[in-house]
Amino acid sequence: MARRRTRGSNRSRRKRVRKSFPWFRLLLVLLLVFAGYVAWLDYQVTSQFDGKRWSLPARVYARPLELYAGRVLTADQFASELRALNYRSVSSVQQGGQYSRNREVFHVTSRPFDFWDGEEPARNLRVTFSGSNIVALEDRSTGKPLSLARLDPVLVGSFYPAHNEDRVLLKLEEVPVSLTNALIAIEDRNFYRHHGVSPLAILRAMWANVRARGVVQGGSTLTQQLVKNFFLTNERSLVRKLNEAIMAVLLELHYSKDEILEAYLNEVYLAQDGQRSINGFGLASYFYFDRPLSELSVEQYALLVGLVKGPSYYNPWKHPDRARERRNLVLDIMAQLQLLEPEQAVRAKSQQLSIGSSGRKAINTFPAFLELVRRQLQTDYRDEDITSEGLSIFTTLDPQVQWALEESLEQRLAEIEAARGSQRGKLEGAAVVTSVQGGEVLAVAGGRSPKFAGFNRALDASRQVGSLLKPAVYLTALEQPDRYTLATLLDDSPLTWKARNGDVWEPQNYDKENHGQVPLYLALAHSYNVSTARLGLELGVDAVIRTLRRMGVEGKLNPYPSLLLGATEMTPIQVTRMYQTYASGGFDTPLRAITAVLAADKAPLQRYPLNVRAAIKPEYAHLITTAMMYAVRIGTGQAIYHVLPADRNVAGKTGTTDDLRDSWFAGFTGDRLGVVWIGRDDNQSTGLTGSTGALRVWRDLFAHFDDSSWMQTATDGIEYQWIDPVSGLLADSFCPDAVQLPFITGSAPQQYAACAQGSVLPEAVDWFKELFR
Amino acid sequence: MIRIFGLRAYAGVAVVLTALQACAPNVYYPPRGERIPPPVVEQGTQGPVVSPAPRPPEVIAPQPMPAPRAQPPAVLALLDTAERQANAGDLESAAASLERAIRIDPRNAVLWYHLATVRLSQGDAQAAEQLATKSTSLAPGNSVQQARNWQLIARARAAQNDVKGAAAAEQRARELSRQ
Numbered sequence: 001m002a003r004r005r006t007r008g009s010n011r012s013r014r015k016r017v018r019k020s021f022p023w024f025r026l027l028l029v030l031l032l033v034f035a036g037y038v039a040w041l042d043y044q045v046t047s048q049f050d051g052k053r054w055s056l057p058a059r060v061y062a063r064p065l066e067l068y069a070g071r072v073l074t075a076d077q078f079a080s081e082l083r084a085l086n087y088r089s090v091s092s093v094q095q096g097g098q099y100s101r102n103r104e105v106f107h108v109t110s111r112p113f114d115f116w117d118g119e120e121p122a123r124n125l126r127v128t129f130s131g132s133n134i135v136a137l138e139d140r141s142t143g144k145p146l147s148l149a150r151l152d153p154v155l156v157g158s159f160y161p162a163h164n165e166d167r168v169l170l171k172l173e174e175v176p177v178s179l180t181n182a183l184i185a186i187e188d189r190n191f192y193r194h195h196g197v198s199p200l201a202i203l204r205a206m207w208a209n210v211r212a213r214g215v216v217q218g219g220s221t222l223t224q225q226l227v228k229n230f231f232l233t234n235e236r237s238l239v240r241k242l243n244e245a246i247m248a249v250l251l252e253l254h255y256s257k258d259e260i261l262e263a264y265l266n267e268v269y270l271a272q273d274g275q276r277s278i279n280g281f282g283l284a285s286y287f288y289f290d291r292p293l294s295e296l297s298v299e300q301y302a303l304l305v306g307l308v309k310g311p312s313y314y315n316p317w318k319h320p321d322r323a324r325e326r327r328n329l330v331l332d333i334m335a336q337l338q339l340l341e342p343e344q345a346v347r348a349k350s351q352q353l354s355i356g357s358s359g360r361k362a363i364n365t366f367p368a369f370l371e372l373v374r375r376q377l378q379t380d381y382r383d384e385d386i387t388s389e390g391l392s393i394f395t396t397l398d399p400q401v402q403w404a405l406e407e408s409l410e411q412r413l414a415e416i417e418a419a420r421g422s423q424r425g426k427l428e429g430a431a432v433v434t435s436v437q438g439g440e441v442l443a444v445a446g447g448r449s450p451k452f453a454g455f456n457r458a459l460d461a462s463r464q465v466g467s468l469l470k471p472a473v474y475l476t477a478l479e480q481p482d483r484y485t486l487a488t489l490l491d492d493s494p495l496t497w498k499a500r501n502g503d504v505w506e507p508q509n510y511d512k513e514n515h516g517q518v519p520l521y522l523a524l525a526h527s528y529n530v531s532t533a534r535l536g537l538e539l540g541v542d543a544v545i546r547t548l549r550r551m552g553v554e555g556k557l558n559p560y561p562s563l564l565l566g567a568t569e570m571t572p573i574q575v576t577r578m579y580q581t582y583a584s585g586g587f588d589t590p591l592r593a594i595t596a597v598l599a600a601d602k603a604p605l606q607r608y609p610l611n612v613r614a615a616i617k618p619e620y621a622h623l624i625t626t627a628m629m630y631a632v633r634i635g636t637g638q639a640i641y642h643v644l645p646a647d648r649n650v651a652g653k654t655g656t657t658d659d660l661r662d663s664w665f666a667g668f669t670g671d672r673l674g675v676v677w678i679g680r681d682d683n684q685s686t687g688l689t690g691s692t693g694a695l696r697v698w699r700d701l702f703a704h705f706d707d708s709s710w711m712q713t714a715t716d717g718i719e720y721q722w723i724d725p726v727s728g729l730l731a732d733s734f735c736p737d738a739v740q741l742p743f744i745t746g747s748a749p750q751q752y753a754a755c756a757q758g759s760v761l762p763e764a765v766d767w768f769k770e771l772f773r
Numbered sequence: 774m775i776r777i778f779g780l781r782a783y784a785g786v787a788v789v790l791t792a793l794q795a796c797a798p799n800v801y802y803p804p805r806g807e808r809i810p811p812p813v814v815e816q817g818t819q820g821p822v823v824s825p826a827p828r829p830p831e832v833i834a835p836q837p838m839p840a841p842r843a844q845p846p847a848v849l850a851l852l853d854t855a856e857r858q859a860n861a862g863d864l865e866s867a868a869a870s871l872e873r874a875i876r877i878d879p880r881n882a883v884l885w886y887h888l889a890t891v892r893l894s895q896g897d898a899q900a901a902e903q904l905a906t907k908s909t910s911l912a913p914g915n916s917v918q919q920a921r922n923w924q925l926i927a928r929a930r931a932a933q934n935d936v937k938g939a940a941a942a943e944q945r946a947r948e949l950s951r952q
Binding site: 066068069070071116117118145147148435436437438440585586587595596604607609610611612613614618670671711713715716 | 845846847849850851858865866868869870872873875876877879880888892900903904906907910911913914
């Protein structure tokens, strides 16, 4: 019976099988297709998750502030740097990123930071100021003096990829446990128990939604949310929901809970800042609170976790009440789950939202400087590497100088326009500031509105340089010490020069006068055109061009006599390179805006080393810079000393072009070189000379700093002699306006001036003293 | 482990060297805060007399240096670090530390000399020669430092197969050592 039934059933099954065979095949095919589909999804999930998960913008940092006893820095400048770093001012310093100030004494706990040359640990510092100096630097933990410490650098900007996603990548261990606890409590309580999807959660959500007659809860696990953000579009459909579930399960199969959580923390969308989307808790912390995640309090974590549900609906600036309610709900749940002590929760709920400044954040604080950085990077990196590889770029930007520059330029231009009653906003300006010996670019202004990332005049405005070129003519002469010294008399009488083609050139002085015989150093100091032109023609235009090339001047230089008076165009940054050679005592020093680049994993990628090239012999640099000091002391640049202290030596040169179209000043102290240009974009007259325009901006800028005096470098092979400036001959105590000038040893004049009566200075003074004893 | 240079020992020497500069006749570091006014002319009965004795308002004049300049502790600390890094073979970090020190004390000839040494060890003889030249320009009257720089230049030139140039630099170093 059993056998028969079996046989019969076998037969009937065979029959049925034969009958239903196409269905089976279809099912098989479907299964195969499905398996293939899952395999494809699996491939998608693993390849994307394993490979580069995010394109990370490059982060650009200012120079770190170095602290050491003896450093020139005021307490207020220090405080402004701490504010730029978003250190919190507190009464008693408890943790990193906080400081307290008692007049000139600061307690600071710095943040640790990965530099090119290794990690700078967090330090407990006591910094004591007096006047414009740091007078003591101590470790508060040990009470011992510290020789050197550096703060974390100010983040000044980022280079974003085209789709404008931004995040600060965090490792799971860097994320505070109370934040992850709160997140799991609110978004996916079963996170550590489910396998990607949580049917229970879906049921619970459905029940909650039915009760509330609307969608109040989503049943998605963190894994599903991550999959949705990571791989899928925002479309709402059953297919997408299915894909999401399958991929979530696949993700859980391949990766640990911690890996998934870490990815979630970095991926979740938390805000929109104009074009830029803010992803991940790392960046959201900066976006909402201006400080790193590790420095937040529990109610701030709660707010961030609450925002996951709807960053725009709960936007704490636009809807503070909603945001507070949501935050407090998170805190209640945390208390319920005993993640918080009840009294902690009560205290946290009573706190303000304590969010940072509202509105759109300026992504790139100093666009003109960043443009220079980007151009220097582009010589070594591809665009997509700059915007997606998460590079850390360490620059030479000094925020103190940059702020002072922006303020000086903006205010001075407004003042000039107001004083002259001219049309507002027509004047434009640009400037570059560098360190004198290292050629490091400290600040760049590309226009009078510092936040406007438009036409960068510092890098791209090619303008006539006028008298800024003159020192190169004089240097060419001084390099022939047997023919020219600082005391050589130059002829400033009217000059008519005929070119071979019959063209006639008759250069005029700015004051339309001629000054007869003028010693060389005064001709430069007063910027006389006629004597300069005559000197340049004597030397030959080609010789001057060769000098300019040695000084790092690139680009086209027309070999016409008008070049001698600056009829050639340069950008402010090119002028800076040229003046860097004078300022550094004769060394052409390529301008650097970047010091080093780190990869995303903080591995050193590249360093931009300090290089110099001897361009002018130091003795000749000594001579030409002496004349440039006279230009500032008694020549066209003397308005500097209406503001700067008289004991600060500055060397420099004004520049003015035809019809007052361009106003330039290039000058340097012992620490910094600054080049300022003022003009109009339509190249019309500004009505300004170098002295009434650009020099004023330079002066305002340098009044911010207690720079050291410009000092000569090489003195070997140099001797000083007293000279009578009228005749250019040796002077003694009977010559009224005698000056002491440097000469290449043996090149000084041998003859005494008419005013001299053969006395030797020190003896004369002794004799005089005797007489009146 | 390559011992590139005895930085620590040399930093001490540098202090002595800078102290020695005090005796060098033609080095003048104008003291800050002291304004030297341009010469004022007074009309006396004896005719025009310059009073006080005219002094240059802003230039280096042959006068003794007011006080020996010690290396600041921050610079010494970085020299120490650079030495450690160089001895561990991490020349690029040593260079970075020296550049950091130069940022703090840019006119310190000793720092430029050490940077030149590191560059030479890295095989960049051209850069080394230039940096040593820079060091010399910052060490007027300091024949010990200058001699060291010329020795380094001789090595850098030899590394670039410039035999004649190397010999000339060697000669220069010997002359300076004799001073």
